Amino acid sequence: xxxxxxxxxxxxxxxxxxxxxxxxxxxxxxxxxxxxxxxxxxxxxxxxxxxxxxxxxxxxxxxxxxxxxxxxxxxxxxxxxxxxxxxxxxxxxxxxxxxxxxxxxxxxxxxxxxxxxxxxxxxxxxxxxxxxxxxxxxxxxxxxxxxxxxxxxxxxxxxxxxxxxxxxxxxxxxxxxxxxxxxxxxxxxxxxxxxxxxxxxxxxxxxxxxxxxxxxxxxxxxxxxxxxxxxxxxxxxxxxxxxxxxxxxxxxxxxxxxxxxxxxxxxxxxxxxxxxxxxxxxxxxxxxxxxxxxxxxxxxxxxxxxxxxxxxxxxxxxxxxxxxxxxxxxxxxxxxxxxxxxxxx
Amino acid sequence: xxxxxxxxxxxxxxxxxxxxxxxxxxxxxxxxxxxxxxxxxxxxxxxxxxxxxxxxxxxxxxxxxxxxxxxxxxxxxxxxxxxxxxxxxxxxxxxxxxxxxxxxxxxxxxxxxxxxxxxxxxxxxxxxxxxxxxxxxxxxxxxxxxxxxxxxxxxxxxxxxxxxxxxxxxxxxxxxxxxxxxxxxxxxxxxxxxxxxxxxxxxxxxxxxxxxxxxxxxxxxxxxxxxxxxxxxxxxxxxxxxxxxxxxxxxxxxxxxxxxxxxxxxxxxxxxxxxxxxxxxxxxxxxxxxxxxxxxxxxxxxxxxxxxxxxxxxxxxxxxxxxxxxxxxxxxxxxxxxxxxxxxx
DNA sequence: CTGAAAGCGCTAACAA
DNA sequence: TTGTTAGCGCTTTCAG
Numbered sequence: 149x150x151x152x153x154x155x156x157x158x159x160x161x162x163x164x165x166x167x168x169x170x171x172x173x174x175x176x177x178x179x180x181x182x183x184x185x186x187x188x189x190x191x192x193x194x195x196x197x198x199x200x201x202x203x204x205x206x207x208x209x210x211x212x213x214x215x216x217x218x219x220x221x222x223x224x225x226x227x228x229x230x231x232x233x234x235x236x237x238x239x240x241x242x243x244x245x246x247x248x249x250x251x252x253x254x255x256x257x258x259x260x261x262x263x264x265x266x267x268x269x270x271x272x273x274x275x276x277x278x279x280x281x282x283x284x285x286x287x288x289x290x291x292x293x294x295x296x297x298x299x300x301x302x303x304x305x306x307x308x309x310x311x312x313x314x315x316x317x318x319x320x321x322x323x324x325x326x327x328x329x330x331x332x333x334x335x336x337x338x339x340x341x342x343x344x345x346x347x348x349x350x351x352x353x354x355x356x357x358x359x360x361x362x363x364x365x366x367x368x369x370x371x372x373x374x375x376x377x378x379x380x381x382x383x384x385x386x387x388x389x390x391x392x393x394x395x396x397x398x399x400x401x402x403x404x405x406x407x408x409x410x411x412x413x414x415x416x417x418x419x420x421x422x423x424x425x426x427x428x429x430x431x432x433x434x435x436x437x438x439x440x441x442x443x444x445x446x447x448x449x450x451x452x453x454x455x456x457x458x459x460x461x462x463x464x465x466x467x468x469x470x471x472x473x474x475x476x477x478x479x480x481x482x483x484x485x486x487x488x489x490x491x492x493x
Numbered sequence: 494x495x496x497x498x499x500x501x502x503x504x505x506x507x508x509x510x511x512x513x514x515x516x517x518x519x520x521x522x523x524x525x526x527x528x529x530x531x532x533x534x535x536x537x538x539x540x541x542x543x544x545x546x547x548x549x550x551x552x553x554x555x556x557x558x559x560x561x562x563x564x565x566x567x568x569x570x571x572x573x574x575x576x577x578x579x580x581x582x583x584x585x586x587x588x589x590x591x592x593x594x595x596x597x598x599x600x601x602x603x604x605x606x607x608x609x610x611x612x613x614x615x616x617x618x619x620x621x622x623x624x625x626x627x628x629x630x631x632x633x634x635x636x637x638x639x640x641x642x643x644x645x646x647x648x649x650x651x652x653x654x655x656x657x658x659x660x661x662x663x664x665x666x667x668x669x670x671x672x673x674x675x676x677x678x679x680x681x682x683x684x685x686x687x688x689x690x691x692x693x694x695x696x697x698x699x700x701x702x703x704x705x706x707x708x709x710x711x712x713x714x715x716x717x718x719x720x721x722x723x724x725x726x727x728x729x730x731x732x733x734x735x736x737x738x739x740x741x742x743x744x745x746x747x748x749x750x751x752x753x754x755x756x757x758x759x760x761x762x763x764x765x766x767x768x769x770x771x772x773x774x775x776x777x778x779x780x781x782x783x784x785x786x787x788x789x790x791x792x793x794x795x796x797x798x799x800x801x802x803x804x805x806x807x808x809x810x811x812x813x814x815x816x817x818x819x820x821x822x823x824x825x826x827x828x829x830x831x832x833x834x835x836x837x838x
Numbered sequence: 839c840t841g842a843a844a845g846c847g848c849t850a851a852c853a854a
Numbered sequence: 855t856t857g858t859t860a861g862c863g864c865t866t867t868c869a870g
Binding site for chain 2 (some may be wrong): 199219225263291378436439
């Protein structure tokens, strides 16, 4: 089936391609009668202009990309959903690139996206979440950003000067810690996350500081790393419960980990929150699906997506948005936290 | 920053563009020495060919799209993940189009994707899941399929002759029902899903048949529709528990609904599975995150994604894959189902 | 208001 | 082995 072009339309409507183009794009006045003829022919053939040809000329594709580490982790679909909604208004279509957290895939996609001439890129996870990002990886992104606008979400590349938007995770962790402190907990642990990851470190540092303010310390054997999965949370809590001396409350790096921890603790016969308080992070929909419902830190995931597209759009439009947008997290108190046993505050 | 083209490379390397193109695509022998020169220039400028120009000529973009109703429902990321992995091997990049289940958005995306000349489309949810799809909506897809290959996943468009791949949901529901029957349940209900949706109807019909084989009927007041969300499941179970005469077991349209139902039942003081057995559908990761772990029907979500890309690839390559691929579901028995109380089998 | 023609950046005959 | 050139399908001056 020969695909039909603007030339075919022009010929059949007995006008020039220029005129057809004009009615297609409403880019100059066209006599009503000829417009009608042209429209009729277009209708008849269900003609749709080739966006590739147009993009080649206009140097814009109406396409943006989101690079993320794991679409299977509910945090990211939530961000995507927010992003897609505002992207749609602005007539962008989304490439979704799942890197499985592998830096090699990130590089691969970065290169492909450049070739495909996306108008902009939103980058989450992976190398921008490393505590120490190897210069080569960082450089690659910075280099690309000279050609195509990039927004970093919930991450950073030191000294890159890239635009970014993120939740104040430090504040989030502080909020959660304060909450536990207020409940009377003094024996607090931290569970989950990969150690080399900045999210993990930022939260950890914040917890440590908050405790220090109260003259408390975060015990080494109550801090355990692994990954960001449910399974990981379970494993960690299993291990924690083998210890004789346990915390009365744990902060988890995210909701997944918290849910895994909750699961493990319950199976070990602990009552939550009576025997152990658990706090998550993200306020994903799941946090309300478990029993007891999870106390967690909300980071307004949708908004993160929305704002990242808005910022990207500014960049694409040649405007100059501010370099950093910080979202303030909120503590959401539900049923997985309570006063510790045997504690006369 | 002027973007650099194959001409710039050619000039600087003192060869013709044809030669540059040849080394870029390895499409004809080039003398080693000139190749090296050219490569050096390319490196130096970090030149990346413009995929738009190439696609315009080659009539292929290396881009495919997935249209789905709700990326926020964990079933879909799972499918996407499977799809993306094989797509990557085959050098496709993915557009992700979330339609929020709105037919108008589906139409919109269908049109955009055609303009952008995607090589193929994988369609999930929305209109292909309707029990009665309005001809206009169906027609639109069929029409498009004449121009770009389309694969329908877990859905259908009657008499469209489109390629599709799906889980045998009828069998899945039958498996689940049989399981409850074997446990001794006779009072069985069905929860969740939108009534006008084919997934819902297929499962329902299957349950009904299975019961009929045993001379049992599915009571009208034990069948309740709503949507596919956790919240929906909770609402439905709340309502179910207001009734005096209740089932001893419920099948849910998916895991989300089941989790909501589980939540509600537990909050009402019921013990699962002693007081009520609950079965989910999908075997999403969540089904193992709740307490008790959910008995559910696994539909091999990843594979669904993988196979759909493989089928699409066949189509794109001009081969002729078989029209239908059916995946057999498996029952996964966990802890949310047990024998009913007071039942001498 | 409309048409002719020059590209956008690349590939692929066809020649040399 | 390499160069010349004609498009791919569209937009946009520049004339008329």
